[in-house]
Amino acid sequence: MKRFFITFAILVTIYVIYIDLNEGTLSSTQKQEPSLEVQASPEDSSNFFEQKVQSGDTVLSIVEQYSTGGISVSLETVVKDFQQLNDGLKPEDIQIGKTYIFPIYK
Structure with missing residues (x-):
């Protein structure tokens, strides 16, 4: 009788692992929320400003x-x-006293 229960437990475990690997256990119980990614567009005139760089x-x-x-x-x-706003200028190349265009993020 003891052998029967051990064999049954092993078979149930193998079956559960098989189902989990093929169908997944969480996919049917969790609802997938749609993701929304927002990125600012620097081409819009309200999304950038000019400023003179200080020390x-x-x-x-x-x-x-x-x-x-x-x-x-x-x-x-x-x-x-x-x-993009400054013709490919790298941020580390800005110079004191010059005016550059900077993006605004809301």
Whole structure:
């Protein structure tokens, strides 16, 4: 009798593993929420501004000053948008006293 229960338990375990690997146990019980990714468009005139760079300014510090509620995008997005607005200029190449275009994130 003991052998029967051990064999039955092994067969049930193998069956459960098989079902889990082929169909998954969570896919039918969890609802998939649609994801929405929002990215600012720097081409829109309301999404950028011009500013003269002061000593100690960085692209990130200037963008943070004009963004409402903090920056809602990644650093890579800020760099990419800055480069698009300034003809491929890298953020580390900005110069004190020159005016550049910076993206605004809401």
